[in-house]
Amino acid sequence: MTNSFDEQHPDQKSKITRRTFIERTTKVAGLSLGLTFINPMTSLDVLADRGKKMSRKKPILVFPVVSDVHMNETSDQTFNKFKETLKQLNQLVPKQDAFAVVGDLTDNGLVPEYEKFKTAYEANKQSKAVSLIAIGNHDYWNGLPEADAQKRFLEVTKMPAIYYHKIIKGYHFIVLGTEDGVTEGTFSVKQIKWMSEKLKQAHTDDPKKPIFVFHHQPIKDTMYGSEWGFTANRDLFYDTLKKYPQVITFSGHTHYPLDDPRIIHQKDFTTIGTSTGAYLWLDAGRIQGEVPEGADILNQALIVEVYENQVIIKRRDIHNNDWTGEPFEISVPANKNSFKYTDARKDKKRPFFTNDAMLSIANDMTTATSLSIMFTQAKDNLLVHDYKVIVTNLETKEVAKEYLGFSEFYKDPVPNPVILNLEGLAPSTTYDIEVFALDAYSNISTNSITAIGRTKKGEPIKITLSKDKVSSIEETLDVVVEGVRAPKSDWVGLYEVNENPGEVESIWWQYTEVSGGTCKFTFNPKNNVNAARYKQGSTYKMVYFYGSGYETVASATFKVE
Template sequence: MRLAPLVIAAASVALVSPAVAPAVAQADPATPSAPHVTVPGGRYEHAVDVKFQVARGTTVRYTLDGTTPTRDSRVYSPGRPLRIDKDTNVTAVAFHGNRASVPVSYGYLIKTAEKPLARLVVMSDVHVGGHAANDKKYESFFDTIGSVFPKPDAILLNGDMINDNGDGKGPDHKIVSEIFQANLARKRMTDTQVLISTGNHDDSLAAIRAGYPKAWFPDSGGGYYDSQVNGLHVLTVNTETYNSDTAQRAWLKQRLAAITADRAYAGKPVLVQGHRPATDTVMDGQQASNPRLTEDLSAFPQAVYFSGHSHLNINDERSIQQRDFTSVNDGSMSYVEMDHGYQMVTEKGLADRFESPTAQALFVEVYKDRTEIARVNMAADKHDIYTDGKWSASWQPPYASAGTLSGPTWTVRLKGSTNQQIKDNFTYTKAARNTVAPKFTTRQPLSAVRDAKGGTAVRIAQATDDQMVHHYNVDITDAATGKSLVSSKVLSDYYFMPRPNTLDIPVPGTVARGRYVARVVAVDAYGNASPAASLTFGK
């Protein structure tokens, strides 16, 4: 994957703090400061009562559905706590007169007192190239990790730790090691195992071995190995060579057969990490290149395979898939991608974009009867991935979205005494995919507005869906001539937290006294489409 990091400062707020999140830096002193919370986001084993704190004379409005609060959102009653008793993203904005603060979001994972067998953080595509752009960023990321798992049993680093493209950057692995060791020590996670897989941007296996403690990459020569985390098996495979590596294939099948034949291990997952996706699995196997890995894992429904490489986001429900085994996409710690063929609304208008400077990871808890996989944003503030035409993925903290949830927790249950019974009880299958279409919730979801440059734009009041709206099919034509001015599939900004309530689609080529027709359809990740919304505008 391409990377050319450029450090850009972002005015936002860190979620995690010892007690209360710090205020957002304000460019305009007349703009209200963002609300603070009395209970920081994170993982809790009980319901929490959250209060907002703002300057006198301001009003806090909030949402619990990932959208941006407006003047019509619920008002917070000062001093009265907001009870959070289930997994929730809370977003708040402070209003004072006709001014509003930037929105800040807090993610809460609400669990019971039941203790898991193991807690693991799964991340990939770190893409570190130096200390300057990454030291502060990873301090923020580890603060977020600590808010969810104060003492994780393991961190899986699933490939592409550096940005090597055959250009001799193998020594950069030492920089990654320094950053992670410093933060593990700072957060007192010194007992946390770190287990690394190799990716296509990691130079050689020798460079990885030279860069990290032996315990982090205990391979025997081929880049694959078997580990245990609190008695759970974690198998690391080398997806750069898997298809042609007969020894590795034999090793994986032998280990899986031996582990799953152990009656004492019945019902427990065998966690497998490998950098590249297995063919025809998550997000329909996009950017996958390992058909033989899919073939070999297919005999073992207890296998839960984590993969990165594609940078495809974990907001999308297609990032988990079950057929013969469970496949899970673990997102990216540098920037995420959407499936290709779409456009984004940017400051420069519609652009062919499929990337966002969003960092995400999985927080995995293995219990006796299930595996819970929480999806967490390390940073999901709204930014374009280009600034002044330059690649700018490396946005710097603080982040107003750190620790927010990028989707509901996935729960994997391995129920059954035979392989077929386990497969029959899978829930994240293609056959069980969502069939509910998005819908517009306002009487007139389209309106004509002036954009920041004085041009004409069609504003879409975003539709709702039981999961998420993926994109909009937008067609705008000249009513008199039938000429197409806009024909695009526009992404809905679902990968940001909070999600913008509206999208402004610029309409180039409009003229005074012209008359135009807009037709917009909301579409979810599975292709379910809403009825079209229409608008005729102009003279």
């Protein structure tokens, strides 16, 4: 790795990274796995969201942006990742003017977690870089009153207040602070009015210069992931900013990756997500789940360069020591009519499979209630985001299931072929499987690939509980899960009967331990991770899941009297 901020690093030619998945031909691995494919397949070209040549001109102002580093009291994983982030950003940007951290410094706002943040940050911080640190909702989750949680944050970070304003090299920086631990975020009318005054000040100083605004939770209905944004005072917040097209806001919270082109959005001003240094979170409704297997690998950052006539925002894969996607370019002075990243930019080109693409059933992973399919990644001019899988009962000609699965663009290396597990099927049944590709803008491929697969004989998975009622929230329960497959990250979780897995965290969960097709264990409520939701008078369900997904494979209910 060089110390030059302007140089790009060469691609790893021995593997497919997310960057090379977008930029160059993907390789076919199917034949090396000894599979028999329905259709022949050759190599695919995946067109590039190509990074433009890095500017050689020296920027007026430069600063990195990170967020959601989530120091943890009992694990050093995020601590070590944060140290690597700081080290790598120092190599890339040896002369930083500022350094921004957009909230969720910690998992739970605990003193040992803040100490880890402080230890890593102070050891690696550049002396001339101005610290811009915002508080996030997780930083309140320590059981303290809000004022005391804020006091702890301020004592560690040395920030002047929960929300504050700084001028760096003549550019205005406005850092906002969510005011409590509510997940979606709380920005009071008082704080928004204060922001309005600072925006007026910045505009008066120089209406042509960009104004940089930082807040942990995103503004709802803006960029990718903003469904997790705040609703209280949302319109007042947005309308305050919309008067100033030169505003560029940075928000964290979502943990959505920088790879997706929708991570930046422009309408009345610019919004951009800042990803995470902890673990990936993604769109709901996919086979892999919102927090897919291997999600804790992700570690990303932004590098912002300010020039006289533009702002360039570069996306960095810290975990892969490489860039991802092309830099975003924002013209200065700002003009809404010349915004590039609006809804109107929506890509119209459909992804597609080549004529010789192939799809196979992974027979060694087939069960009585599931089929696993393996197929080549499709092609797109930007990014293949998802695959739509339609499973039709060959005998009845009725659609049995429809699935959405990520292309796993977020992995390094990107798997090719990709494997999707199709759960919830009937035993001893033959299915026609058809796969379509979708890009980041939901354009669906005009062609598809198909295969035929049959589930194995056997009874569907069954959960048996030792009792259907327990007398107290302390009483244990014996659980037997029959017909399960050998461990493949399958798990059992506890939910209130009306809760939808994936939309809410489990009350308790564990991975399956299987012997002879059966998993046996004793559920002990003292191990509940969300104990407050386990209470007398309520009915609960024990649910079995395949892999990292949230589709119910089997369940059984009981009541706490």
